[in-house]
Amino acid sequence: MRQGVIIAVAVAATLCGGVGFAQNAPTGAPAPSAPVQNPPPQTAPPQNGLSDAANALVGAWEFSNADHDKICHFNFRTDAVTGGYRLDIDKNCPNVFPSTKNIAGWAIDNYGSLRLIDARGNPVVELTEVESGMYDGFTPEEGRYILQTAAAAPMRTADDMVGDWAVARGNGKPVCMLTLAKSPAGPDALELKVKPGCVDALVTRFNPVAWRMDEGELVLLSPRGETWQFEENDTSSNSWQRVPESSDPVILVRQ
Numbered sequence: 694m695r696q697g698v699i700i701a702v703a704v705a706a707t708l709c710g711g712v713g714f715a716q717n718a719p720t721g722a723p724a725p726s727a728p729v730q731n732p733p734p735q736t737a738p739p740q741n742g743l744s745d746a747a748n749a750l751v752g753a754w755e756f757s758n759a760d761h762d763k764i765c766h767f768n769f770r771t772d773a774v775t776g777g778y779r780l781d782i783d784k785n786c787p788n789v790f791p792s793t794k795n796i797a798g799w800a801i802d803n804y805g806s807l808r809l810i811d812a813r814g815n816p817v818v819e820l821t822e823v824e825s826g827m828y829d830g831f832t833p834e835e836g837r838y839i840l841q842t843a844a845a846a847p848m849r850t851a852d853d854m855v856g857d858w859a860v861a862r863g864n865g866k867p868v869c870m871l872t873l874a875k876s877p878a879g880p881d882a883l884e885l886k887v888k889p890g891c892v893d894a895l896v897t898r899f900n901p902v903a904w905r906m907d908e909g910e911l912v913l914l915s916p917r918g919e920t921w922q923f924e925e926n927d928t929s930s931n932s933w934q935r936v937p938e939s940s941d942p943v944i945l946v947r948q
Contacts, residue, residue, distance in 0.1 A: 746801055746805065753766065757838070758790075759836065759839060767781065767783075774798040778798055780799045806821050856873060859948055862893070863941045873904050878903040881905055882914060885914075924936050
């Protein structure tokens with residue numbers, strides 16, 4: 694009898710222990726929580742409200758024809774005007790490109806084309822980006838245009854300058870003729886010949902005998918080591934003006 698009670702108690706204990714174990718056993722591991730993802734960084738819009746493409750245009754640019762013998766300069770601004778933003782052009786631009794006479798601003802259309810607009814916001818010239826820092830366009834009247842950043846504009850070389858040039862003074866009348874030759878005239882200089890008939894005292898006193906190009910500037914040299922420096926005119930590569938400017942300018946005009 695006692696043995697039966699002991700067996701019954703043992704079985705009950707075993708069953709109770711099993712039930713307790715089953716109640717305490719985990720019902721399943723919780724699903725791992727998803728990693729917290731930080732939102733992508735937000736790029737702050739430019740303070741001037743322009744797109745990246747428009748901001749890339751702000752600053753100084755060179756406007757020329759395909760042969761690069763007609764040149765003027767633009768300055769793209771961020772001041773708002775009707776239909777776009779302000780564009781400053783050289784005062785001589787309309788003499789070189791009559792189409793620029795009425796240009797007052799600029800805008801980029803929905804297709805990414807650059808429009809040069811008049812005071813009412815109407816397009817005057819439309820240009821397409823061909824590579825970073827360069828646009829081109831076309832009109833039947835003036836042919837192909839090239840717009841490029843001032844920094845990217847090609848620098849003149851000695852080969853561009855070889856030939857005959859007239860020396861003009863402030864009134865624009867030629868006073869002397871000279872030839873920029875390609876034959877050497879000493880270290881880092883080429884031969885310059887003043888043609889007979891030059892009677893201008895300023896030129897004859899200076900007496901140029903050689904020339905060279907120096908970072909895009911034309912430099913004339915005298916036998917005494919004196920120099921005259923010239924920069925390309927805004928109106929045309931056929932005209933170069935002595936710098937610094939003076940009240941009696943000296944200008945070289947290609948012949």
